[in-house]
Amino acid sequence: MIEISSYSVQYIKDPFGILTGKRYEFIIDIEAAEDDDIYSPKGLYVRAVFAKDGDQAKIAKHEIIERETERILDFELEDEEEQLVLAFCLEHWHEAEE
Template structure:
């Protein structure tokens, strides 16, 4: 299990209207317990593409990374509870939502 400690978020522009709805890119900084297999001394973050269409939002794609020079992709999947927590966090922190 992890705790989201901060984020960066931005709206992804689609000037040609190829993708329906709106897309946002989030980088969520995580605090991971030392006994978790996801733990890293350098730190870990999730890159999330979050989509909103017709008033409904959800995670389109996510990737886990270990911070470093360069950042290292981690081949892990989030558990259902972690995925739900991540989606809720993104929903409540959409750029321009006042959160």
């Protein structure tokens, strides 16, 4: 299981109005236990695109990135980890400036 240590959130502008709803980019610093498959001593963060359209909300895309190398890891979040990230995004999306 992962733990969230810090984050930033930014509104993604859609200048052409192609997408429905709004998108927000979250950079979420995470910590994983040493025995976890995604653990890296170089540090990790999740780049998540959070989509909000009225009452509907979802993680449209996410990547796990090694902080020191900026290398995208070939791992997906487990279901409960993705639910943790979604709940976190639901709690903090409004902090982004539009």
